[in-house]
Amino acid sequence: MLSVIVPLYNEEDNVAPLYEALCAALAPLAVPCEILFVDDGSRDATLARVLALPRRRGAVRLRLLRFRRNRGQTAAMAAGIAHARGRVLVTMDGDLQNDPRDIPRLLAKLEEGFDLVVGWRRQRKDHWSRVWPSKVANWLIGKVTGVPIRDNGCSLKAYRAEFIKSIPLYAEMHRFIPAISSLAAPRIAEIAVRHHPRRFGRSKYGFSRIYKVLLDLLAIRAILSFARRPFSWLLGLAGAAGLFALVALALYLAALLAPERAPTVVWSGLAVLWGALALFALVLAFLSELLYAGRARELARFNRLAARPLGSGH
Amino acid sequence: MAAVLADRPSPPRSEPAPGVRLAGRLCVVVRVDREFTDLAERHRRLAAAVAGLAEEVRFLYLLEGALPTSRERLAELVASGAPVEVLRFPSALGSAAVLTAGLRKADGAHVLVLPADAPVELGELGRLAEAIGNADVVVARRMFAEPPSRLRAGKLESLTRLLLGSPFADLRAEVWLLRRQAADQLVLYGNQHRFLPLIAQMQGLLVAEVPVRGWLPQGAGRRLDLPLVLDLLAVFFLVRFLHKPFRFFGGIGLGVAALGGLATLWLVFERLVLGIALADRPALILSTLLVVLGLQIIAVGLIGELITFAHARHLREEEPERVID
Numbered sequence: 001m002l003s004v005i006v007p008l009y010n011e012e013d014n015v016a017p018l019y020e021a022l023c024a025a026l027a028p029l030a031v032p033c034e035i036l037f038v039d040d041g042s043r044d045a046t047l048a049r050v051l052a053l054p055r056r057r058g059a060v061r062l063r064l065l066r067f068r069r070n071r072g073q074t075a076a077m078a079a080g081i082a083h084a085r086g087r088v089l090v091t092m093d094g095d096l097q098n099d100p101r102d103i104p105r106l107l108a109k110l111e112e113g114f115d116l117v118v119g120w121r122r123q124r125k126d127h128w129s130r131v132w133p134s135k136v137a138n139w140l141i142g143k144v145t146g147v148p149i150r151d152n153g154c155s156l157k158a159y160r161a162e163f164i165k166s167i168p169l170y171a172e173m174h175r176f177i178p179a180i181s182s183l184a185a186p187r188i189a190e191i192a193v194r195h196h197p198r199r200f201g202r203s204k205y206g207f208s209r210i211y212k213v214l215l216d217l218l219a220i221r222a223i224l225s226f227a228r229r230p231f232s233w234l235l236g237l238a239g240a241a242g243l244f245a246l247v248a249l250a251l252y253l254a255a256l257l258a259p260e261r262a263p264t265v266v267w268s269g270l271a272v273l274w275g276a277l278a279l280f281a282l283v284l285a286f287l288s289e290l291l292y293a294g295r296a297r298e299l300a301r302f303n304r305l306a307a308r309p310l311g312s313g314h
Numbered sequence: 315m316a317a318v319l320a321d322r323p324s325p326p327r328s329e330p331a332p333g334v335r336l337a338g339r340l341c342v343v344v345r346v347d348r349e350f351t352d353l354a355e356r357h358r359r360l361a362a363a364v365a366g367l368a369e370e371v372r373f374l375y376l377l378e379g380a381l382p383t384s385r386e387r388l389a390e391l392v393a394s395g396a397p398v399e400v401l402r403f404p405s406a407l408g409s410a411a412v413l414t415a416g417l418r419k420a421d422g423a424h425v426l427v428l429p430a431d432a433p434v435e436l437g438e439l440g441r442l443a444e445a446i447g448n449a450d451v452v453v454a455r456r457m458f459a460e461p462p463s464r465l466r467a468g469k470l471e472s473l474t475r476l477l478l479g480s481p482f483a484d485l486r487a488e489v490w491l492l493r494r495q496a497a498d499q500l501v502l503y504g505n506q507h508r509f510l511p512l513i514a515q516m517q518g519l520l521v522a523e524v525p526v527r528g529w530l531p532q533g534a535g536r537r538l539d540l541p542l543v544l545d546l547l548a549v550f551f552l553v554r555f556l557h558k559p560f561r562f563f564g565g566i567g568l569g570v571a572a573l574g575g576l577a578t579l580w581l582v583f584e585r586l587v588l589g590i591a592l593a594d595r596p597a598l599i600l601s602t603l604l605v606v607l608g609l610q611i612i613a614v615g616l617i618g619e620l621i622t623f624a625h626a627r628h629l630r631e632e633e634p635e636r637v638i639d
Contacts, residue, residue: 292624
């Protein structure tokens with residue numbers, strides 16, 4: 001079975017055309033499909049419009065989950081993923097900017113043995129004020145996480161259910177699915193997909209997203225390092241601080257031993273400060289080891305997912 | 315020794331609101347955190363007020379601490395055959411933990427929670443029952459005959475509105491009506507009971523606030539005490555940053571480290587360009603202290619993020635309703 005998960009927030013005008021487009025795209029697949037709409041606490045008539053849709057059309061079945069308050073796109077997507085019944089899951093936006101006709105191509109790529117196929121909006125139809133920050137963010141995400149995806153923000157993705165259901169999705173992590181899923185060393189493919197200008201409704205993104213993405217990026221980097229090497233992820237900070245402490249200590253000794261009397265208080269103070277930071281980072285490294293040990297069984301699932309039989313390709 | 319309060323004058327009206335009858339059993343949870351010599355009389359007034367609100371009404375008294383007088387009065391009530399159950403807790407447990415235990419024990423389809431000296435007209439409790447049709451939790455908002463000054467009441471609510479965007483106008487009445495599912499879902503600790511409406515809303519429950527006639531207890535609300543402000547800060551952190559702690563720590567840490575970095579750069583500029591000596595001034599230590607402090611806060615934030623990641627599957631999230639399945 002195939003599940004198509006679509007979070008909806010105030011998309012009353014998009015619901016019916018999206019449903020029609022999805023049915024038209026899924027019907028030729030000749031596999032049982034479910035369209036799983038997740039109404040994320042919409043305040044307009046989105047819910048009523050979904051309820052007015054036919055519950056079944058051929059092999060395509062409609063399901064609807066609903067949050068009574070707006071919980072955000074990640075929570076809606078995570079709920080859809082958790083409730084989906086398909087062996088293959090597709091996620092997409094509900095604003096008609098993604099094109100359901102790309103779904104068969106995503107599935108074909110997945111069939112080649114990939115765990116995750118990511119859409120790439122090669123010709124984005126958004127305002128430059130959204131496109132350029134997004135390009136910079138994608139470049140940064142690739143550099144920082146080591147997962148060079150060109151379009152992390154594209155919601156149109158296809159996953160193996162077993163794989164995506166094992167990835168923890170919380171806060172606003174949907175943008176970082178490829179990065180966070182790298183914990184399980186997935187086989188990721190990226191294909192160009194269509195993108196349309198928004199026809200109805202308003203975009204829910206603003207400039208505050210840039211600051212949040214930057215902080216989230218640092219957090220993701222820490223998570224990836226921690227999950228691979230729980231003790232040593234902070235040792236970089238400890239090492240750098242220790243190095244500064246040694247330099248300050250050397251300057252202190254040089255001032256102390258100089259033939260003419262030179263001030264030493266500042267250098268000794270700096271040595272103590274940087275040394276204290278090195279010690280603090282070391283203590284935190286022990287703390288993270290403790291944290292990992294407490295959740296080792298759960299965190300080890302990424303390693304299980306990463307294991308592949310010999311000759312499985314990609 | 316706990317203080318024994320003098321009897322309050324009876325409220326002017328205590329008959330139940332007409333026309334509202336909740337389906338199933340209503341469990342009335344009464345929190346007793348100090349001595350009341352007139353607890354039996356209070357119970358009778360309360361019982362009369364809620365008698366018509368549900369098909370069946372039972373009472374659960376939660377005693378926080380030794381409270382021998384109140385215990386004795388309640389024992390008499392139980393002996394008289396009244397539908398009353400009493401649970402005793404050590405005061406060290408904290409009011410929120412006691413309330414959580416009480417919510418688990420309460421076995422009605424609806425649970426009404428109020429303190430033994432509830433500062434609302436009991437006859438207006440029916441208004442809460444009227445509003446529960448569209449909500450999971452209904453909160454009493456006191457309307458005063460003579461509105462108190464802003465200095466006397468409303469400070470907590472103003473702060474929560476400012477920090478958390480809270481829509482609630484009265485957090486101190488502490489009179490709540492909950493559906494069974496909401497009572498099962500809520501887990502409170504510390505002094506979080508003061509912020510139950512906010513925490514319920516954070517957990518995805520629909521919370522409605524309903525005006526009822528009430529009063530301000532003598533001596534209450536004169537000042538914001540330190541523990542209350544600390545509790546508010548804790549709730550602020552939980553509501554805003556439970557799932558993304560690094561946005562809190564990272565924002566502060568990057569700010570502090572950037573400040574220290576800029577100050578250090580200025581000192582280096584002074585030394586290299588203006589030739590001002592660096593080694594005999596504390597300025598470099600202070601700027602470095604800021605950098606180190608910023609990095610420490612960032613590191614602590616990353617640990618917070620790791621904790622969230624490691625427990626991501628167990629963090630309480632709202633379960634969506636299956637409308638079409």
